[in-house]
Amino acid sequence: MSVLDVATAQLAPMWDELVSGLNVGMLLTDERGQVLATNDVAADLMQLAKSDLLTGNRPDGWQVRDDTGARMPDWADLAGQVLRAGTPMSIPLVIVRGGQSQSRVWADYHAVRVQGRSRVLVLLQPVHTDVPHSRGLLDPLTGLPGRVLLLDRLEQALTRARSRGTLSTLVLVDVHKLAEINKRHGFERGDELLNTLASRMREGMTDEHTVARYGGDEFAVVAEHPSGTGERIAAQTREVAGWPVRVGRRRERPGLRVSWVTTDGYASVHSVLARAEQQLQR
Structure with missing residues (x-):
């Protein structure tokens, strides 16, 4: 069993207790963007099986884009940026499958400590017309518009x-x-x-x-x-x-x-x- 498997196995009972019944998608990743734990809501919003989220497997034709259709930075880049800056970051995501947009999601990234290690907690919510436009406007590192x-x-x-x-x-x-x-x-x-x-x-x-x-x-x-x-x-x-x-x-x-x-x-x-x-x- 790998170190990642051990860490995930030890985390699973606590994670299931914390996120059971929540209507918000939750992902916990390491500094490389590897998903360590998740819940069913996150899998539904990302249009993936829960096992695919955890293993990193992505079906053919599945992509993550921004609101304009442009490419998104790599998950490892996003996780590293949030951990180094130490401040939250919000990004709108568009989940694409087979060339068609399937869902629009707000992803809120937070730097956290779990079992003494630096992790990134990602909260996922569907985008509605009343989503505040003030979310995620500034880059957490430079203070420039994001x-x-x-x-x-x-x-x-x-x-x-x-x-x-x-x-x-x-x-x-x-x-x-x-x-x-x-x-x-x-x-x-x-x-x-x-x-x-x-x-x-x-x-x-x-x-x-x-x-x-x-x-x-x-x-x-x-x-x-x-x-x-x-x-x-x-x-x-x-x-x-x-x-x-x-x-x-x-x-x-x-x-x-x-x-x-x-x-x-x-x-x-x-x-x-x-x-x-x-x-x-x-």
Whole structure:
């Protein structure tokens, strides 16, 4: 029996007693996103068998997306972010099976201690029309607008561009040396780097720009302007974030990849994000 099996077996009786009869889905994961315990409500909301949640097995065609249809960060990335920041995070999820949306769920992530170990407790609730829009707006590490607020700001920018005859630009910034810095110096230094870049971008861009944290190692900027290709905004973003940063006793350049997409507003949020991500990967 593995260490994981032992931990799960010891936890099961206490877990069953705690969550029996609750109408909220509950998942308990380790720092890698591995589900250690769950309940029937969570399995129903995630459109999975309870055994699949626990083993990590996912049927063909099953996916988790956000409200726009864009990809979600890996569960391990989300769990690690919540544990390092130590503050809750809320994310809207769309469960997709066979290319069709099956359910919309709010996932509330909380850092907890179970049997002396750091764990992540995820509370799952179905999304209704009365879900407060204030949930999950700020990234817990950097204090920047998080993914939920970014998508809302981008949608608003596209709407204004259509109605006013202006343009909107989305800039994505990938800190591609973050994994290397985490490996060499530890996650604490990596988080310091992200906070430094967040502060620089927040101070270096104008108040009219939305600066947000899009993913584990990605930032985003949404800008509205009357004309142009968006290249100037992307160049400004790269310049603001690209100066060397002190990591431990050394100064290192963060290693940025930047992409941007400019539109007149007649494009969906998902298509704008997808195009920017494709360009970033190139």
